[in-house]
Amino acid sequence: MNSAAHSALESMRVIDLSGTVATEYSAKLFCDYGADVVNIEPEEGFQTRLLPPFIKGTSISALHAYLNANKKSVCGPIEKNYLERFLRKSDLFLYSLDDHRAMEAIADSSANQCCISWYGESGAYSGYKGSDGCIQAMSGLMRGIGAPGEAPIIPPGYQAQIIGGLSAFNGSMAFLLGQLMGNLDEHFKLDCSILEANMCLTDLGPINRLNGNEIPPRMGINRFPPTYPLGVWPCKNGWLGVTALSPSQWKSFCQLLDLDDFIDIDFFDVSINRYMSIDVLEPAILKSLEEKDAEELFYRGQEMRIPLARVPTMEELLKIDQYKTRGAFTPIKSGSKSFLAPSSPFRLLKTPAIDLRVLADLGEHNGYLDKL
């Protein structure tokens, strides 16, 4: 444990019945801030134990370790009678709509529940199969990524589920807080759709269309009309992330890249005009960038108040001073192995996240719930 005298959620107990990336990420947020989180796993363990990447030289999923460090692992069947015994000793049950065992066991119980599903518990697609890619396709995110004329690019990993899990945490916490404040007298049963959680990325599209605005088709990698310049570009050494939105940022960017000829052209003060002039502007920008060092441009640009970025590889990311200074990556221990993983992205200064993270073995806490 860290030196905090008090963890914000230490009075809370959360049960994960299903062990999907979404339920586990949701429960992880409770766990990071001190809640007692118990995974009730089937004999073979939750499916996330099989997800890559694996800790080098082992068959232990580093992703599972990241999602489940500091949680308790109870291994056994989920039966209605078993759950009923400790319903009153738990604040929240998380489960997936795809998990029929959990659904049957929790049905009609008087516990606070959060059901995380791909599409929601009702509606035309409620019974549909899902995956992260399905959500990114259906939400409209995927079709905007990539080059025109080619198949759109699939965002990698489990991003849709992480967003769904985070959103489900927000819903569950708000309802638990509502109970604490006396605003809700009875238990709740939340329906959290991963699709609807991910719509926060794309729902401006339909809103724009319903107001008669055109939505540009997929224009290419790192092309986001009407904004220009915006993208990730190669420099002599590394990659530079560029966003020059306002007229002053554009002029400063030109100054930084020694593109003085563009500075006094009023037409280019407007973003859409720059976008429509890519054929003129981009060759000059790329030529200037290829002669310059990304890191140097980044620091000089930020001094000039241009929101430039270093775009680090994963290897570089773990070495960047800004992130090291802030402890953005902290160790997780699994057996004799230890590796860095993302820390909580927000720091509550009086009740910080627990910084000592250890992965339990499958079934290490068998019998724990019976002793409560």
Added chain:
Amino acid sequence: MLKGVRIVDLSMGWAGPLSTRNLADLGATVIKVESCTKFDWWRSWEATQEWIDDDGAEKALPFLYVNRNKLDITLDLESNEGRDLLLKLVASTDAVVENFSGSVLPKLRLDYSELKKANPKLIMLSMPAFGATGPWKDFRAYGSTVEQSSGLPHLVGHADQSPTMQHIAYGDSIGGLNGTAALLIALWHKRQTGEGQFIDLSQVECLFPLSAPGILSQSAAKETPTRSGHNQKIDCPHGVFPVQGEDRWIFIHVKTDEEWQIFSSLVDELSDFNDLILVERQRMSEKLFASIADWSCQQDGQVLMKMLQQNGIASATLNTSDDLIENEHFQSRGYLQWLERAFVGNQPHPSPPWRNGTEAIKIKEPAPTLGQHNTKILKDWLGLNEAELGGLEKRGIIGNKPRL
């Protein structure tokens, strides 16, 4: 649900306002504070007199949809009077939210140490791009800068193309959701102990969980991840395939050998490959993908998705914005709610992503107009009289119209 929670929202753009919109949707009272000269840049970052005269500040769709269910006042925080009024408001609030770059609030003498003098039990969520500490704490960023800085683009796309961004403002939405989470934890703690606290949220770090497989590949598996395009090395087929129509696509994800047997039995071109197990499919993925594409491009996307789903195969059409409006699932869930709003008429709003039972949480109020609640809050809550309000307006400390 959160009736009784009061938030003062100094944030602008997308991330901060989304974090407080979530709380407002759940019943918290959120008071947005702008000024006539430093109004929310989400209204426009290219403001002109013509735009002001045309009431452009009240018509920005992005602003309207992240600020619903909130109250709005204007205060010139660079003036002593405006600052003092903000401090009075803060004295009776649970939390303040801001997403300026690091130097802005200290210059206004409105950083946490100052605000806490007005309210010792205050929660303050500060959510600049890089967080409140570290050598980059004062650096400027938009949501795009946040995504670039997170390294995520190095995991997206094809190895022979540039690191690829997924969205123009990915960092904003994810930062906003994390801001909501942080506030709820702090509010829980405050409700139990009476203690407020400072929350330091880095929007860039909020994207690290989304990059977790890549980060862990580097740190735990000791392998530098590459951009692998559609070949994500887990399941096969897992890809995007053309369907009938221009630039129309479907995503198909076959998760098990059993699902492959079902899928391949539906496609004549794949009948010879029915018995392939995962590693064999991965080895032959180029040939299989070509066969699937030859077949899928003759199919209607919606019909194909339904047929595959009926056979238990995860699949989804790659929707456009128009598709989303017409989508039967969103319609059957009552996803869009409509509210009348001055200057723009009836406007659609996406429902909150949680529901207790079957009905979507009702959105009660559209986004406020600039300074719409000056009188309600300054007079009814803070006790100013009409003459004092008139004086503030005359001196430009409050108002209802932007000024350049």
